[in-house]
Amino acid sequence: MVELKNVSVTYSSGVDALNNVSLKINDGDFTFVVGSSGAGKSTMIKLLLKEIDATSGFVTVNGYNLSKLKKNKIPEFRRTLGFVFQDFRLIPSMTVYENIAFVLRVIDSPKKFIKKRVPYVIGLVGLQSKMNSYPDELSGGEKQRVAIARALVNDPQLIIADEPTGNIDPELSYEIVELLKGINDCGTTILMVTHEHDLVRHFGGRIINITDGEIVFDEIIGGINDEA
Numbered sequence: 001m002v003e004l005k006n007v008s009v010t011y012s013s014g015v016d017a018l019n020n021v022s023l024k025i026n027d028g029d030f031t032f033v034v035g036s037s038g039a040g041k042s043t044m045i046k047l048l049l050k051e052i053d054a055t056s057g058f059v060t061v062n063g064y065n066l067s068k069l070k071k072n073k074i075p076e077f078r079r080t081l082g083f084v085f086q087d088f089r090l091i092p093s094m095t096v097y098e099n100i101a102f103v104l105r106v107i108d109s110p111k112k113f114i115k116k117r118v119p120y121v122i123g124l125v126g127l128q129s130k131m132n133s134y135p136d137e138l139s140g141g142e143k144q145r146v147a148i149a150r151a152l153v154n155d156p157q158l159i160i161a162d163e164p165t166g167n168i169d170p171e172l173s174y175e176i177v178e179l180l181k182g183i184n185d186c187g188t189t190i191l192m193v194t195h196e197h198d199l200v201r202h203f204g205g206r207i208i209n210i211t212d213g214e215i216v217f218d219e220i221i222g223g224i225n226d227e228a
Contacts, residue, residue, distance in 0.1 A: 001027055002048065002158065002191065007057030009043050009213075017043040019213040020057070025191060027157070030184040032200050033193045035210035041193050044210070045162055048191075049081070050074055062157045079107060082151030082188075086163040088143045090135040090150075096122065097131045100150045107154070121149040125179060141172035148179060152188070159183065161192040165199065173199055 002025040009018040018040050025031050035041050046052045047059050050066050059066040062080040069077060090099050097118055104114045122131055125145040135143055144164055151159050161180060165173035177192070177199055184190045194200065200207055204223025209216050 003060040005058040040213040082156035082159040084161040086166040140168040158189045
């Protein structure tokens with residue numbers, strides 16, 4: 001579960017990035033967060049990753065009270081999350097398999113588990129034939145699928161996807177969201193940050209709109225599939 005209670009963030013420059021924001025995202029939810037550049041979306045992500053602290057208010061993610069989380073507990077907390085970057089962040093010298101396995105090796109997962117888990121998640125994102133390919137041999141959509149598999153491999157409770165369709169062809173954007181929806185159907189909570197309103201209107205669901213550091217809209221809307 002994600003909960004923000006009366007959260008404000010004021011940067012040292014004096015900029016009020018978030019202003020008294022409260023919201024709750026329950027386990028198993030799929031939520032879109034939308035808003036223009038500078039609205040506060042990036043600040044919210046940094047809060048949820050414990051990269052910054054709230055100036056006031058309380059932030060809870062996956063049972064961790066981030067306001068009181070000690071520095072030595074941050075790695076443990078972050079292992080409950082998966083993160084999908086807009087720019088993929090794949091390691092060029094590693095194959096698809098190695099990029100995904102790297103996440104598990106960093107946390108000293110057993111070799112036997114890695115050999116079983118990595119091909120499984122590669123299969124989930126439909127890249128079995130690309131397992132031994134390098135990032136520069138992949139299309140943008142394939143790179144993002146690898147990034148999603150990497151976020152999923154540690155079986156996180158929550159995946160935060162930051163503009164995951166921003167660097168791929170528009171027609172592939174729908175496939176990426178469908179993939180995230182499928183992961184969500186298996187029980188993983190998904191928080192997807194996007195500025196692509198066409199995608200949001202197509203899929204529907206819970207939409208949170210942030211404007212000037214405040215939540216101005218938080219509703220569940222029907223998508224095109226619901227209207228058909």
